[in-house]
Amino acid sequence: MARYAIGDIQGCFDSLQALLAKLGFDPREDVLWSVGDLVNRGPKSLQVLRFFRELGDGARVVLGNHDLYLLMVAAGWRKRGKDDTLQPVLDAPDADALLEWLAHQSLMHVDDGFAMVHAGLLPQWEIGEARALAAEVESMLGSDRRDAFLADLAGNTPASWSAALEGQDRLRCIVNAMTRMRFCTPDGTMEFKHKGPPSNAPAGAMPWFEVPGRRHRTHTVITGHWSALGLYRGEAVVSLDTGCLWGGRLTAYRLEDARIFQVDSVEKAA
Template sequence: MAIYLVGDIQGCFNELTALLVQVNFDDNKDILYLAGDLVARGPDSLATLRLVKSLGESAKVVLGNHDLHLLAVHAGIKKAKKSDNLSVLLAADDVDELMTWLAAQPLLQKIPNIHSQTKQQSKTTDAYMSHAGISPQWQLADAIEQAQFVHTKLASKERNTWLAHMYGEKPHNWQQAKSDIDKFRYSINAFTRMRYCFSDGSLEFSQKESPEHHNMSNNIVPWYELSQTINNTAWVFGHWASLMGRCSHANIYPLDTGCVWGNQLTMLRWHDKKHFRQAAILSR
């Protein structure tokens, strides 16, 4: 058995299937972890969802911001933009079934423990995947609790009511999240939208460029430079395409390499940390 982890697909179905062929993925024994944003902007979100759903227990998904937005569009809470490229998916005969399946996916997945000597690790390290990372204002137990809280709400009959509450940037500080609605919105933003944080760990939403190209004069830093959790816990995430898979922190594995923007789709084999890449197929 092998464990593979893949970054943001965003409807790049052909690149995903090419990577699965490249690694000889066998859904009878291998497991595929997907870092969220399965859909939107790419050419075939429908085929992507159908494929991942068909893998059953061999696919372990975390929800990304585009996946959550799709659920809200399907519920009539938001309107899709032309750039979302979701019209074929939303018109599909099985769209309701696909949305029920998607809403049942979590925000956080634990990756099975391994013994690794890579990146200066010499001990067994707990590892997790979420779309954007873990809030620096959380301990691991907080993240697990809040992921379960959101999952319960999205899997309930009140899903659409809760989806309507997720939009907005306040509170951006966990200490200010007092109500269930506040905690729901903050948790979704931390798990699916976070890149930079202010020095106190509160969330910042406007900056997307990589740290090497960013002017730090406005007192923001990458979330992983503030998190204490990742000193003892490996974290796999997507969302931040401008990182292009590069991060100096020993326990961090960024996987979004901007396939939908014409770059590449990246997959990581977990036991030996080998990367596999598929260049974007531009002639679509």
Template sequence: MTDYVVGDLQGCLDPLHKLLDRVQFEPTTDRLIATGDLINRGPQSLETLRFCMGLGSAFKTVLGNHDLHLLAIAHGIRKPTPKDTLDDILSASDRDELINWLQQQPLLLSIDQYTIVHAGIPPNWTMSTARTLAAEVEQVLKSDQALSYFQGMYGDQPNSWSGELSGQGRWRLITNYLTRMRYCTASGQLELQAKTAPQQKGEDLPAKFSPWFSHPARQTVDDKIIFGHWAALEGKYLGENLFPLDTGYVWGGAMRLMNLSTGGYTEQRP
């Protein structure tokens, strides 16, 4: 069996099919794993979700911020924005099945020597802490507290971790770290507005804020982390244990597939 990890699909199914054909993916023996954001912005959100769910045990994903946004809309907490491409899912005959399936997906996956997460892991958390806190939110999503979770999911505060946090604020911050984070301080204080690449972060972002993965004392520096979310990084090399897979297909870049057995990349461009 070969495990393949793909970056953010964002409703772009045709290039995924081309990638899987190129590596001769066979769902009876291989497995496809996604870094989250299966849907939204692209033209085939419904078809993408159906395809991924239809792979059964040959597919795994972590939840991304766009996936959680869809769930919040489906639960009546938010309205779609003009940029969203989710109407086909929300009006589909199998909507409930798709939404229920998506809501069961984790925020963090451990596959052999790799950890897969949508955005990243803050520098002040160990991998053990990240797994524990991700599992905490995953249990909330599967419980009768899920509606409360979605009601409190949106927002940028609190922006610094404390074990004393509880309820919606605690869940929100864990979620923001794992699904929205780009810049933070060494102590994990989040800055969630800047989306540009590090060399373009701008003079308005204080020097104490750096990419989450760049802090020298990061607790997970020896862990192999696969992540998506930050298309502006363009998949460039960040260090031997970091594997950025969101190369921005929906914005005109490539779609990147990683073979976990070899560490090699296959890319599909528009």
């Protein structure tokens, strides 16, 4: 058995299949870990969702910002972007089942010295604390309060974590850190205006994984989200978004031996 963590797919189903063929992936024995952003902007989000749902226990999926965007759009709480490609999902006969499955995926997955989350973790969070905070969001998504939660999820505030935060502010801060963050200050204040490569860090901020003394270094944190960063392996962090959607590559990381596997974007070539 092997476990493969795969970077942002974003509807690039054909590239996913090419990568799985290269891996010799066997769904009867192997397990796929997805860093999130299964959907949107690529051409086959519906096929990607169906594939991962059918894997059942053969998949470990954490939610990315585009996955949450789909849930917000489906609930009527988010205005459609001009470049989103979600209509086939919304029109599918199994849309309700797929959306329900998506809403019940994790925000953070922890196992065997690894912690997988879409974007990152705030420097003051230990792994156990972060996992407990993720569970608060997961509980809301899996409850009859989901609609109200999604209705007020968008926004950049509060930008700093405090254990005293309550209600929607608390949940939004957790979600933003785990699904949207790239840069933060040494005290963990998140900055959302700047994207691009790490060299674009605004004054006083840095990539979240470069903050000195971050408390979650007890585990290797596996992420995606940051295509301008590309494949990155640093101190207790592996980032796997290599821009497949933009004509780059789709990347897998085998947990057992840290080996990297990649395929060129099939969608771009088409």
